[in-house]
Amino acid sequence: MADTSSFDVTTGVDLQEVDNAVNQAQKEIAQRYDFKGSKVSIEFARAEGKLKLLADDDFKMRAVVDVLQGRLIKRGVPVKNLDMGETIPAGGDTVRKEIGLKMALDSDTAKKVTATIKEAKLKKVQAAIQGDQVRVTSPSKDELQAAMTMLRTKDFGVELKFGNYR
Numbered sequence: 001m002a003d004t005s006s007f008d009v010t011t012g013v014d015l016q017e018v019d020n021a022v023n024q025a026q027k028e029i030a031q032r033y034d035f036k037g038s039k040v041s042i043e044f045a046r047a048e049g050k051l052k053l054l055a056d057d058d059f060k061m062r063a064v065v066d067v068l069q070g071r072l073i074k075r076g077v078p079v080k081n082l083d084m085g086e087t088i089p090a091g092g093d094t095v096r097k098e099i100g101l102k103m104a105l106d107s108d109t110a111k112k113v114t115a116t117i118k119e120a121k122l123k124k125v126q127a128a129i130q131g132d133q134v135r136v137t138s139p140s141k142d143e144l145q146a147a148m149t150m151l152r153t154k155d156f157g158v159e160l161k162f163g164n165y166r
Contacts, residue, residue, distance in 0.1 A: 005144055006137040008130075008164040009113055009151065012103050013081050015046055021071040022051065028067055039094060040064055051082075051099040054090065061087055061095050078159030102158050104132035109156050120150050 022044045029035050029042070038060060043052040051068070055061040069079055083100035090096045105113070113134045114127040125138040125147050138144050148162055 004137045004139050005141050006135055006164070006166055007144060007148070007162050009105070009134040009136060010132070010161050010163060011081060011105050011109075011158040012161065013077050013101050015049075015101075017075040017077050018051075018072065018101065019044055019046065021068065021075040021077060024075075025064075025068045025071045028071070029064065032067075034063065035060070039092075042068060049101040049103055051101070053097045053099065055095055056093065058087060058095055061097055065097070065099075080157065080159045105134065105158070106132075109158060110134050112156055113151065113160075116151065116154055117147055120147070122147055122150075 022042050026042055029040055038056045039054065040056070040060060041054045042064065043054075044050075045052060053061065053064055053068070055064050065084075069082075072079055072082075081102040083102055085098040085100065087095050087097045107129070110129045110132075114129060117125060117127040117136060122138070122143050124140065125136065125143050127134055127136050136144060136147055138147070144165075151160055151162075
């Protein structure tokens with residue numbers, strides 16, 4: 001009988017790349033004419049996994065978010081893993097926004113991934129939730145490849161990463 005092969009489905013972002021993108025966005029905002037004399041800041045709370053934005057008004061907040069997303073995309077950070085918060089009025093006629101970074105699969109997303117694999121009815125493919133990841137096993141490597149391809153076509157609200165392929 002053949003050994004079983006497996007891979008793990010996870011998600012996450014590279015915090016160093018997020019830090020680099022924030023620094024590049026801050027430099028761009030400091031040089032742009034439409035931000036001259038306005039109070040705009042981007043703060044990266046690495047330990048919390050959050051980005052904290054501050055701007056003069058809603059229009060400038062959207063511009064800051066656009067600049068930040070552009071830099072994140074260029075650095076290879078999946079924008080799907082950003083959890084956009086509400087724009088909240090702050091003191092001194094400014095607005096704030098918190099953007100959370102999805103670092104791991106939450107239980108709902110993991111359940112959706114396992115349900116999608118079971119609904120596909122791939123032969124002898126099993127999916128099991130293990131903490132913040134999903135382990136997919138099968139004796140056939142071709143079936144695992146088919147499972148990966150099928151998961152790539154679906155939208156789970158986060159960027160899926162496939163690793164630990166054995």
